[in-house]
Amino acid sequence: NAGVMQNPRHLVRRRGQEARLRCSPMKGHSHVYWYRQLPEEGLKFMVYLQKENIIDESGMPKERFSAEFPKEGPSILRIQQVVRGDSAAYFCASSPQGSGTYNEQFFGPGTRLTVL
Amino acid sequence: DQQVKQNSPSLSVQEGRISILNCDYTNSMFDYFLWYKKYPAEGPTFLISISSIKDKNEDGRFTVFLNKSAKHLSLHIVPSQPGDSAVYFCAASSLTGNQFYFGTGTSLTVIP
Numbered sequence: 001n002a003g004v005m006q007n008p009r010h011l012v013r014r015r016g017q018e019a020r021l022r023c024s025p026m027k028g029h030s031h032v033y034w035y036r037q038l039p040e041e042g043l044k045f046m047v048y049l050q051k052e053n054i055i056d057e058s059g060m061p062k063e064r065f066s067a068e069f070p071k072e073g074p075s076i077l078r079i080q081q082v083v084r085g086d087s088a089a090y091f092c093a094s095s096p097q098g099s100g101t102y103n104e105q106f107f108g109p110g111t112r113l114t115v116l
Numbered sequence: 117d118q119q120v121k122q123n124s125p126s127l128s129v130q131e132g133r134i135s136i137l138n139c140d141y142t143n144s145m146f147d148y149f150l151w152y153k154k155y156p157a158e159g160p161t162f163l164i165s166i167s168s169i170k171d172k173n174e175d176g177r178f179t180v181f182l183n184k185s186a187k188h189l190s191l192h193i194v195p196s197q198p199g200d201s202a203v204y205f206c207a208a209s210s211l212t213g214n215q216f217y218f219g220t221g222t223s224l225t226v227i228p
Contacts, residue, residue, distance in 0.1 A: 006159075033214075042205060042218035043205070043218040048215060056214040091160070107160045107161070109159045110157075
């Protein structure tokens with residue numbers, strides 16, 4: 001049973017370009033979460049999605065960031081017109097159930113985004 | 117606003133001794149707490165959890181203690197092994213919430 005997959009593992013973009021980060025949850029998991037870790041900080045929640053639905057995006061910056069989890073395929077975190085402050089490690093997690101139950105989230109290896 | 121705090125950025129312990137990692141939280145709505153372990157260039161790995169109806173949960177060498185009145189939890193590792201060297205994150209959530217709130221991590225070094 002493969003774990004949470006993220007790709008690419010490392011992504012380098014110049015300021016103003018777009019970054020697309022992909023996440024495939026564990027088999028049987030339909031709940032996906034994106035977190036961001038800035039240097040010397042803990043993981044900060046960004047968005048929670050189920051298939052074709054954004055459930056909670058309270059941690060997403062209002063501009064330039066978007067996320068989707070289509071019926072088929074991986075979840076995508078998209079950052080438009082990247083700036084240097086977007087440089088961070090982006091982690092995806094999945095769980096078999098969402099809020100209303102106690103269950104851990106399983107994390108992928110992360111994508112390290114570097115903006116030049 | 118940091119709702120989960122780990123005030124010790126690092127900790128060094130001799131192999132075979134006990135490691136105690138601490139975590140404080142401010143939100144009284146939190147009722148589910150977890151510890152994750154993270155190696156460099158990897159994602160966090162779930163270690164152990166506890167719900168607010170308990171004050172202790174044990175799994176092998178790892179024990180988590182919860183003091184609700186003090187809004188404090190701790191992770192005990194006994195005996196500590198060199199392979200335990202990693203960054204440990206405390207996380208908290210509520211049954212009705214959608215996200216985990218993470219502390220800033222404690223880097224544990226177990227000296228052989």
